[in-house]
Amino acid sequence: MPLSYVSRFAIRPFRMSLAILSLIGYPFSMAKDNRVNLKELTLNETIKLVKELGKEQYTGKQLYKWIFKHGVHDFSAMTDLSKDFRELLEVAAVVKKLTLVQTFKSSDGTRKTVWELEPGNYIESVLIPDDDRLTLCISSQAGCPVGCQFCATGLGGFRRNLTAGEIYDQYLLTKLSLPDNTPITNIVFMGMGEPFLNYNNVIKAVQILNDTLGAGLAAHRITISTVGYVESIKRLADDHPHLGLAISLHSAVESTRKLLIPIAKKYSLASLKEAAKYFTEKTGERVTFEYLLIKDINDSIDDARALVEFIKGIPCKLNLIAFNKVGGTAFEPPSEKQLLAFRDYLYPRAPVVTLRKSMGADIGAACGQLAGRLKKPR
Ligand code: SF4
Known part of the structure; x- marks a missing residue:
């Protein structure tokens, strides 16, 4: 024509x-x-x-x-x-798409991909194989304004929110890069950024992930992770009760949590506990608490005791993860002995406790390591 x-x-x-x-x-x-x-x-x-x-x-x-x-x-x-x-x-x-810049493969099978939004502005997503699951950890922001002290993303500052299309593209382009019919089974919003600070775009991307004409992923296979924005936890429970929720707790001691997570100065542990209970009551689902163990900061038996006290009355799962070394912080990973002692204290006292392996540490893809910078992994 x-x-x-x-x-x-x-x-x-x-x-x-x-x-x-x-x-x-x-x-x-x-x-x-x-x-x-x-x-x-x-x-x-x-x-x-x-x-x-x-x-x-x-x-x-x-x-x-x-x-x-x-x-x-x-x-x-x-x-x-x-x-x-x-x-x-x-x-x-x-129909726009993200630009793939670089892919790193870890010895444990984890794959990190660096995407370019516009010249010089990068985000990362991480594909994690684990038994029968293939989980994609995606970013919701370029950088992060929250500034948690243990997190490379937070230490690098904030650039901008991702659009819904940019969030979805991390899934779509990763899926297209896999051999035919390899399903990505789970999505976790645990990459760069705090999803609740980009609520509308995250939910819009979730709707496309959920849609049978889109990715067709069941809502319970999609988990939103937050450092503890209590109003948004309640909003999610009201609006999208089938999505999973993970809360990065990292300490059940008020002063320690404030040291690690700046927004803990605004949201007390009591308000966070109330929001977590609200979520479980409203949705009938358990909430997952993520706990990053950092040497001499939150890894003592007193810390474990405070954690047991905090989760009382909340249907939940606990994921323990050893801190991975991040440049720019003085924090250190816990010793193996301390890690196991912490876990063993929790086992009889907490409902479900998992000591998660740190995946992708050799390519800067482990929890807290995503920096959105172009450099060769150690
Ligand atoms: S841990 Fe999450 S909320 Fe905190 S700075 Fe890092 S990306 Fe932001």
Whole structure:
């Protein structure tokens, strides 16, 4: 079809649709040329857009499936859409994607991928094989404003929130890089950033992950992790009760928690406990507490005792992880003896305790090590 034809018949509805989309608030995220980035639209938004462009709901579903299930970025390859409509899309829309920069493979099978958002701005995601699971740990922010003292992301400062499309892309592009039919079984929002500080975009990405025309992942396979924003914990329980919740506790001693996590000065342990109970009561699910053991900071038997006291009355699981050395902090990993003593104190007193292996430490992919910088791992 000659361009003049497309121009005459496509530009007019395109201009109209742009005006309508502006009015109804579609995100034109980062589309410098004003074309709509379809990676940023939920299914309902895609259908709405397609209807504005004169097509049926069914076409919206087809388009959405090409983008989010099949990972197709080129309209010409969407062969079950009419040629006219594909040409219209070329003018009105775009499907953006993250740029893959570097992949690191650990001796334990963990794989870290560095993605570029825009020149010089990097994020990371980590693929972790574990028995019959393949878990993808994804980022929700470039950097992090929270500034936890043990975390390379926090120490590197905050750059910006990720869009829903950028969050989803970490899943989609990783999935496309795997051998055929290798399923990513679980998603954890434990990469760079505090998900609750980017709540709307995280939830939008979760909806696409959950959607059968998107990734089709069951909600209970998706876990949101937080350092303890209590209002958001309750909001998640109210709005999305089927998602998993992990809380980075790291200490049940108020003064120690304040030392490690700056927002603990605002949210007391009592308020965090109340929010965790609210979540479990509202959802009927257990909450997971993450506890990073740091030598001489939170690894004593007194600390374990405080932890047992804190979790009383909360249906929960406890994940213990040994701290991994992060440049820029004086913190050290606990000794093996202390680690086991801490775990053994908890075993008869806490419901479910797992001492997790630190995966990917040799490639800077372990808990707390994601820095979003381009450098060779030690
Ligand atoms: S631990 Fe999480 S919340 Fe704290 S600085 Fe790191 S990324 Fe941010």
